Amino acid sequence: MNDILRDSSLAAPRAVDLLQHYQPGSTLFASSRQTLLAEGVDTLLPQADHASMAAEAMAHLAERRAAGERRPVALGALPFRPDAPARLWLPRTTLFGQGVEAAEIAHAPAQPGGRRAGTVTALPSPQRYQDNVTRALAAIAAGEFEKVVLSRSLQVEAQIDLAALLQRLARRNPIGYTFAFDLADRPASRTLIGASPELLLARRGRRVVSHPLAGSIPRSADPVEDARRAAGLLRSAKDRHEHALVVDAVAAALRPFCRELTVPAEPTLLSTPTMWHLGTEVAGQLDDPTVSSLQLALALHPTPAVCGHPTAPARDFIQAVEGFDRGLFTGLIGWCSDDGDGEWAVTIRCAEAHKDRVSLYAGAGIVAGSDPALELAETAAKLRTMLNAMDLESALEQQL
Template sequence: MMERHIVTESLAVQLLKEYRTGASFFFSSPERTILAEGVFAAVPEAEGLNQMENLTQRADAVLRQAKQAGQKRPIVVGAVPFDETKPVQLTVPDEVWHAGPLTFDQDEPKQPECATFGYDIQPVPAPEEYMNGVKQGLAGIAAGDFSKIVLSRSLHLTSPIKIDIGDLLNSLARHNSRGYTFAVDVSERAGGESETVRRTLIGASPELLVSRSGFRVSANPLAGSRPRSHDPHEDQRRAAELLASAKDRHEHAVVVEAVASALRPFCRTLDVPSEPSLITTETMWHLSTEIKGELTDLSISSLELAAALHPTPAVCGTPTDLARAAIKKIEPFERGFFTGMVGWCDSEGDGEWVVTIRCAEAEERALRLYAGAGIVAGSKPEDELAETSAKFRTMLRAMGMNSE
């Protein structure tokens, strides 16, 4: 039986230390820290090809089973992939600990051991191929196939020693204290336990897809970005340029309207600011809009809201179906859980779901990092390449690789 432990904020860091690769789910936000262990039951696959179909109902059924087994307020945790035909990785854990937000002292985390030995790095696709893909996306926009497409690339890193996922998670949390840090077991168990491919989805997303607390709903779409600079004057110049950019503001407005349109059917009221603001991470500036609403009905869960939003134009494009089809043709790899969603939803419907960006899928001695950029009319391939390079720095810095 799961016991729901409530601990003080001062012990949030202890939950981070208690994370165990392959055995735990970890999620931290500006509101709380969650550590979950064990698997009471997994949310089953859908019978048809579309794994998003009836997702909320399948999760609710598992939560009811957990309640019948004695759990007072069970919780679903895990990740949903970008591709709707791929299985979700959602479970009701055996045991969950909750704390307030993470707070750290000023001590710098030690450099991950792998950084000392170095990684072999392979970009997929190569930079030139990525820019060619952007040109294909621009051709599709010019032809009227879609108005925006998000194209991504990956870095495949191989380590000479076993990667310590716990150390990497700790470093990510310390370097991204204002965002959402997560680690989810996404191992593939095809053919039996002996053939399991152990894999962890790990990252520090700046983007809240949606949260629900009682009747209150929040979403924080991001679109439009600039890399940070170590020079304070240049950093502020880039921020001001982003806020004034007609191209980026249009790209941002498209995403905000899509998120608002998806939320309106569920909400009695919805507050959508008319102007974006700026938020910052260690590596990026982003245009940001905080959308807040009030639900019409408490039966609408955070998972139902998240499923209605996924994927937003911030990670896919507009129109969604046409952009997603083009992505599958242009990108030379499967996105997996990148640009999907990760988070939690309890049996009362409360929860938090974030967009799975600034992330990697980690195996014993390998990491696959992902980064994408939104392509609209007027985009330049070399600028989009530079943007993805800047977005890689969230993971690379946490790994002790402080390249510009």
């Protein structure tokens, strides 16, 4: 790592500098709170159930702290399904920097993050996705569950410039969680890269925050129409119901850990360059400050923002109809330090890149009143977060 970045007499490096030092093979996680750039693998946690892996990571962190390391961290990308492979590791070196500043990042170089799309495979096809939504609506009407999140994937042949893609994502999504995680022990160097707008859990000392999102509408380039859509979303009974299911589940999962928990009664609007979302910031004070950010994040996962309500029948339905393996998509991604502090985002608006292939993902929550064509359009708009940063939006317009 560059010595200028490491000089401890200077203030923490700026996010924009850490982003510029990212190279494929390293790992970066950036938010408005802080940025973290890590290299290498010191300890890779063996596959086990996620709670055991988390406990083992904390034990390794305590050892490293006892050995004199100033702020050891564990990095992780944990999958949607509890039985799918997780990646949780202690890096060889970690550098903490400042949070992303929109004004600084606006001047970051931003060459295209991808080029030349080749073959594109949609899993499932757009038609089949709409059929899945119709089936979900029938299951909801039959009382099998109240909400399910159905997703789809685009597998694209394209030349990806990971460093440029990461900078572009951070530049376009300065209030989100931008990440590029090296998954190198998986078949020949893969990178999970994205810009999630959704905070699963942040912990600093006793303070914990979650910012669930659910209920969405695509943005419009026309400012009048864009404002109309935002106002309509805020009023929509269907979207408020879809949102409330997530907030209730997040509050119920956090409450046992907290001596104080604030749950606003009304959602607010949150925007990304492609989407409007309903969001609610849930904040609390931990009862027991030894509970780590990773343990808390796992207690929340999977929220109904990525799975459904109730969890078990929604998960079974996803498994039965979705038609592809989500892997790390709709899991959790972030870091936890030895004192338990950390930040975990929901792994959405992301892609897994491997050589000249990239798999993109997007999902949408289905409740009574959802419309299959609108849900398809919503997933298309969500896919644009990555496609735009790769400059492939117009090349793939027909496939969305």
